[in-house]
Amino acid sequence: MCLGIPGQIIRVDDVARKLATVEISGVRRQVNIACVVNEEHPVESCVGDWVLVHVGFAMSRINEQEAAETLKILTELGEAQAEMEAMRLSAVH
Amino acid sequence: MKFADEFRDREKAKALVCEIEKLANRIEITKTRPLNIMEVCGGHTHSIFRYGLEGMLPPTIELVHGPGCPVCVLPMGRVDDCVAIAERPGVIFTTFGDAMRVPGSKKSLIQAKADGADVRMVYSPMDALALARNNPDREVVFFGLGFETTMPSTALTILQAEADGVTNFSVFCNHITIVPTIKAILDSPDLHLDGFLGPGHVSMVIGTAPYEFIAEFYKRPMVVAGFEPLDVLQSIWMLLKQISDGRAEVENQYTRIVPEHGNDPALAAVGKVYELREFFEWRGLGSIDHSGVKVREAYARFDAERKFIVPNVRIADPKSCQCGEVLKGVLKPWQCKVFGSACTPEMPLGALMVSPEGACAAYYQYGGIKRHSALEPAVDHS
Numbered sequence: 001m002c003l004g005i006p007g008q009i010i011r012v013d014d015v016a017r018k019l020a021t022v023e024i025s026g027v028r029r030q031v032n033i034a035c036v037v038n039e040e041h042p043v044e045s046c047v048g049d050w051v052l053v054h055v056g057f058a059m060s061r062i063n064e065q066e067a068a069e070t071l072k073i074l075t076e077l078g079e080a081q082a083e084m085e086a087m088r089l090s091a092v093h
Numbered sequence: 094m095k096f097a098d099e100f101r102d103r104e105k106a107k108a109l110v111c112e113i114e115k116l117a118n119r120i121e122i123t124k125t126r127p128l129n130i131m132e133v134c135g136g137h138t139h140s141i142f143r144y145g146l147e148g149m150l151p152p153t154i155e156l157v158h159g160p161g162c163p164v165c166v167l168p169m170g171r172v173d174d175c176v177a178i179a180e181r182p183g184v185i186f187t188t189f190g191d192a193m194r195v196p197g198s199k200k201s202l203i204q205a206k207a208d209g210a211d212v213r214m215v216y217s218p219m220d221a222l223a224l225a226r227n228n229p230d231r232e233v234v235f236f237g238l239g240f241e242t243t244m245p246s247t248a249l250t251i252l253q254a255e256a257d258g259v260t261n262f263s264v265f266c267n268h269i270t271i272v273p274t275i276k277a278i279l280d281s282p283d284l285h286l287d288g289f290l291g292p293g294h295v296s297m298v299i300g301t302a303p304y305e306f307i308a309e310f311y312k313r314p315m316v317v318a319g320f321e322p323l324d325v326l327q328s329i330w331m332l333l334k335q336i337s338d339g340r341a342e343v344e345n346q347y348t349r350i351v352p353e354h355g356n357d358p359a360l361a362a363v364g365k366v367y368e369l370r371e372f373f374e375w376r377g378l379g380s381i382d383h384s385g386v387k388v389r390e391a392y393a394r395f396d397a398e399r400k401f402i403v404p405n406v407r408i409a410d411p412k413s414c415q416c417g418e419v420l421k422g423v424l425k426p427w428q429c430k431v432f433g434s435a436c437t438p439e440m441p442l443g444a445l446m447v448s449p450e451g452a453c454a455a456y457y458q459y460g461g462i463k464r465h466s467a468l469e470p471a472v473d474h475s
């Protein structure tokens with residue numbers, strides 16, 4: 001819950017609601033990007049950004065290399081697998 | 094499970110440990126007792142155990158595992174409130190997976206689910222909001238849990254529910270805030286700490302300025318740290334450097350993620366939706382002033398505490414539980430009488446045994462117990 005997981009924004013889904021699709025180790029999931037946008041970096045310009053995702057919210061922009069290293073560490077910690085599992089199991093119906 | 098001890102840059106880590114040892118030997122205090130360094134955040138506790146960092150450090154440094162695991166500090170009464178809400182007809186109670194097994198006075202959420210309550214694990218509060226949209230005839234409650242790292246996520250979800258006119262969604266807010274907690278620990282008479290590893294992702298939201306009082310008033314150094322093994326070791330080195338120079342400052346080792354001023358949109362959402370509670374009850378630590386937040390009046394219709402009457406009873410922890418002492422770092426997990434016997438990750442008695450970020454579960458899983466109990470009896474370094 002507290003470590004977060006890096007992912008790349010591949011598509012903006014809803015500009016008004018600030019929702020985008022992020023790819024995390026091949027898994028896609030919609031996240032809220034309100035915390036990583038501002039006037040200089042509007043929602044529309046986010047595609048391609050690497051972000052640190054906590055409980056479905058992009059909380060910080062990170063560079064690509066940093067993202068890869070963090071992901072590797074989280075995989076070793078078993079944290080990445082746990083996050084993916086939680087995403088997969090999340091009940092929305 | 095095995096230690097992930099083959100982390101990259103092992104050589105660099107060894108070199109750092111060597112420097113740490115040299116510095117520690119130069120610090121006067123270490124002639125009479127080890128330096129006590131508290132990692133405030135459960136994420137750090139997890140990394141420290143996973144990588145066996147404690148075992149790499151010289152005996153002149155003692156790591157004290159702080160209260161920074163939100164699941165671990167949840168008092169029994171609040172779990173009972175969750176169960177009471179979850180058992181109301183028509184309610185879908187949603188929670189992060191970590192909280193499912195925290196014991197209440199009668200049952201945990203997972204037991205409530207087995208007894209027929211509609212309790213569902215979600216990854217994100219947004220998923221709970223989606224559930225509310227998909228089930229307009231049900232009341233969907235999200236169990237809001239965590240420090241400032243997750244606080245913006247529930248605040249933004251409430252703002253989204255408002256914008257979309259969703260009326261069957263609410264949050265049972267149990268968010269807690271880090272600064273009053275650190276202050277309570279610093280004011281605790283039975284504990285002597287020489288420095289803090291600051292929480293990386295809480296600081297990503299709040300920035301580093303809120304910690305200045307630790308340096309200014311308590312004259313203790315703090316280094317906001319990342320979660321990789323080298324981050325943790327480098328931060329410990331930075332702390333020791335401060336101590337040996339006679340400085341007490343707030344430094345930021347994790348600059349790649351933590352901006353000094355924090356995250357503006359996140360703080361704005363939190364400020365809009367939440368306000369400080371006068372006090373909040375912590376498992377093991379008792380009541381701490383201004384340590385929790387509640388939903389503001391303007392968003393009362395999204396507040397499960399107002400929407401449903403919750404019992405809100407204070408329940409004392411079981412007598413054999415020593416979670417409080419462990420949380421404050423006065424006792425090591427393996428010194429608790431029920432550790433590994435009446436309290437195990439399978440059948441937790443205390444919450445520190447539930448979450449992988451809890452000190453007891455970490456010790457239990459990664460074998461810290463063996464190394465330490467062989468090394469030393471119960472000690473109080475204060």
Ligand code: SF4
Nearest residue numbers: 416429436443445453
């Ligand atoms: S062993 Fe169990 S009861 Fe004892 S401090 Fe740890 S979690 Fe609490």
